[in-house]
Amino acid sequence: MSKSVKPYKDSDLGKKAQVTKMFDTISSNYDGLNRVISMGIDVKWRKRVVALVGRKKPKNILDIATGTGDLAIALVATGAQHIVGLDISTGMLEVGKDKIAEKKLSKTIEMVVGDSENLPFEPNTFDAITVAFGVRNFENLEKGLAEIYRVLKPSGTFAVLETSVPTKTPFKQGYRLYTKFVLPLVGRIFSKDDSAYKYLSDSAAVFPYGGQFNNILKKIGFIGIQHKPQTLGVATIYIASK
Numbered sequence: 001m002s003k004s005v006k007p008y009k010d011s012d013l014g015k016k017a018q019v020t021k022m023f024d025t026i027s028s029n030y031d032g033l034n035r036v037i038s039m040g041i042d043v044k045w046r047k048r049v050v051a052l053v054g055r056k057k058p059k060n061i062l063d064i065a066t067g068t069g070d071l072a073i074a075l076v077a078t079g080a081q082h083i084v085g086l087d088i089s090t091g092m093l094e095v096g097k098d099k100i101a102e103k104k105l106s107k108t109i110e111m112v113v114g115d116s117e118n119l120p121f122e123p124n125t126f127d128a129i130t131v132a133f134g135v136r137n138f139e140n141l142e143k144g145l146a147e148i149y150r151v152l153k154p155s156g157t158f159a160v161l162e163t164s165v166p167t168k169t170p171f172k173q174g175y176r177l178y179t180k181f182v183l184p185l186v187g188r189i190f191s192k193d194d195s196a197y198k199y200l201s202d203s204a205a206v207f208p209y210g211g212q213f214n215n216i217l218k219k220i221g222f223i224g225i226q227h228k229p230q231t232l233g234v235a236t237i238y239i240a241s242k
Helices: 015-038 041-054 070-078 090-102 141-151 171-191 194-206 211-220
Strands: 060-064 082-087 109-113 126-132 152-163 223-230 235-241
Touching (some): 015 041, 015 090, 041 070, 041 152, 041 235, 060 070, 070 082, 070 090, 070 126, 082 090, 141 211, 171 194, 211 235
Parallel strands (some): 126 152
Antiparallel strands (some): 152 235, 223 235
16 A cells, blocks of 8 residues: 655645646646756666567557656657557646657647546557556556556556665665755756655655555556666566556
8 A cells, every 4th residue: 555645735626636737837847857857867768668668569559647748759669650648737738749749740649638547548449558657646546557457458568667766775865865855956946846846756755666566556457567677776667468
């Protein structure tokens, strides 16, 4: 069972509404801040996800919590004919649409507003489904994963890229200091909204990563589950199938 974390500022809104508001607020600065905060390593992690997903040569892919479309754009390298990027934040999607148009990928990538816990697709629709830095924002984690399972085709690939916490000294202590002090400071300097980046670090700290997340995937019905720690354990790639 994962711990809870206050979503975003003091509000009567539920987590889903608060997360939507948060990402709408930081959408214009999100890409630049990601590169600064991760020191550019997040680009390499996404390339590894693309390589894993591309092994089965999927024809259609759903990228959930697509945000500004970084992973959806990278997934074009798999040769997929149709990629759907879904997100609950219209602000993030608008930034993503501009990037996709600039790269002349609008015929391949479709960006849609949608809720990960109530996906607007028929069962067994997609050859592959991906989520990068999004599952920890699900209001109901198991419900969201069950929806993903529903719309994934049998033998399809499910790939998750998510933050995790290093378990070895001194990386564990260094990670805690970085997320507690440095990450909110960067958010305050560049986006004037440190509370958003404090939420992102806090939510990462309580997310059930590694074996715990594997067990949740197994409970939902996924098979062939593997997890691959990245960069000393600060992120993890999970691969599963239906």
